[in-house]
Amino acid sequence: MSVDLILFFVLALVAVAAAIGMLVSQNAIYSALFLVINFATVAVFYLLLGAPFIAMAQITVYAGAIMVLFLFVIMLLGAEKLAPGKVLRYQRPLAISLAIVLVAEAAYLLIARVQSTAAIVPPTEATNTVDAMRELGMALFSDYLLPFEVTSILLLVAMVGAIVLTKREKGEQ
Amino acid sequence: MGPVPVTYYIALSAILFTIGALGVLIRRNALIIFMSVELMLNSANLAFVAFANTYQQLNGQIIVFFVIAVAAAEVAVGLALIVAIFKTKHSIDVDQMSSLKG
Numbered sequence: 001m002s003v004d005l006i007l008f009f010v011l012a013l014v015a016v017a018a019a020i021g022m023l024v025s026q027n028a029i030y031s032a033l034f035l036v037i038n039f040a041t042v043a044v045f046y047l048l049l050g051a052p053f054i055a056m057a058q059i060t061v062y063a064g065a066i067m068v069l070f071l072f073v074i075m076l077l078g079a080e081k082l083a084p085g086k087v088l089r090y091q092r093p094l095a096i097s098l099a100i101v102l103v104a105e106a107a108y109l110l111i112a113r114v115q116s117t118a119a120i121v122p123p124t125e126a127t128n129t130v131d132a133m134r135e136l137g138m139a140l141f142s143d144y145l146l147p148f149e150v151t152s153i154l155l156l157v158a159m160v161g162a163i164v165l166t167k168r169e170k171g172e173q
Numbered sequence: 174m175g176p177v178p179v180t181y182y183i184a185l186s187a188i189l190f191t192i193g194a195l196g197v198l199i200r201r202n203a204l205i206i207f208m209s210v211e212l213m214l215n216s217a218n219l220a221f222v223a224f225a226n227t228y229q230q231l232n233g234q235i236i237v238f239f240v241i242a243v244a245a246a247e248v249a250v251g252l253a254l255i256v257a258i259f260k261t262k263h264s265i266d267v268d269q270m271s272s273l274k275g
Contacts, residue, residue, distance in 0.1 A: 008181060012185045019189055028205055045222075049223060051222050054237050057241055061244075070208065070248070077255075077265065079259070079265050092199050096199070099191050118179045120223070120227065144239075151239060158249045161250045165250070166257060
């Protein structure tokens with residue numbers, strides 16, 4: 001067992017445990033905090049995969065902005081827990097069996113079909129330099145310039161949409 | 174046994190995606206369903222970065238950058254919708270959102 005493999009398995013265990021914790025928590029605040037742990041471990045995976053820029057974007061945008069927004073809305077609505085209502089009866093076993101089918105399909109594809117022996121290239125000194133970052137920026141502003149600009153319009157539309165949706169209408173209390 | 178095979182990362186991505194799909198199917202709280210969608214987006218990102226590393230291409234990382242930007246926009250609008258629904262229904266239970274009449 002190399003250090004890389006041990007690191008992978010420990011982090012994978014943390015990521016899956018945090019995801020399951022999010023799934024089963026009754027309190028929405030705990031779910032959000034479990035999801036922050038999951039995002040942080042995925043950011044470490046990005047570092048191991050030699051993508052430091054994406055790792056930092058993951059921490060600032062996902063674990064920072066998005067999850068703070070989630071926590072803010074949960075506390076604003078006071079909706080940590082749902083009032084006990086009618087329980088889903090047949091959906092739960094059905095969903096779990098469908099999820100098992102999905103995992104089995106993925107396992108079949110990975111084990112039986114993919115004959116890939118490709119291994120992850122560990123990050124070197126060069127992946128964490130400014131030059132590597134510059135290369136990413138150059139690709140973003142040359143080959144992917146149009147999608148980049150469209151993304152800015154998308155963010156503007158989302159901002160306007162969020163304001164319109166939560167705006168108090170005239171005559172409303 | 175030296176470096177980590179790329180299939181391990183894809184398997185982890187598949188497991189995380191399934192947990193997210195399960196969350197969408199079995200939870201009734203709209204906020205937790207939304208978090209599960211974020212988890213699924215995130216697992217897809219992990220697969221993208223793993224393949225970007227295997228083929229030593231930057232394209233995968235750039236796609237992930239765009240997915241993160243789209244996720245941020247989606248969260249802003251989605252949470253605004255949840256707040257608007259809470260104002261009229263006083264609940265975020267998805268079972269209560271069954272009628273089209275306000």
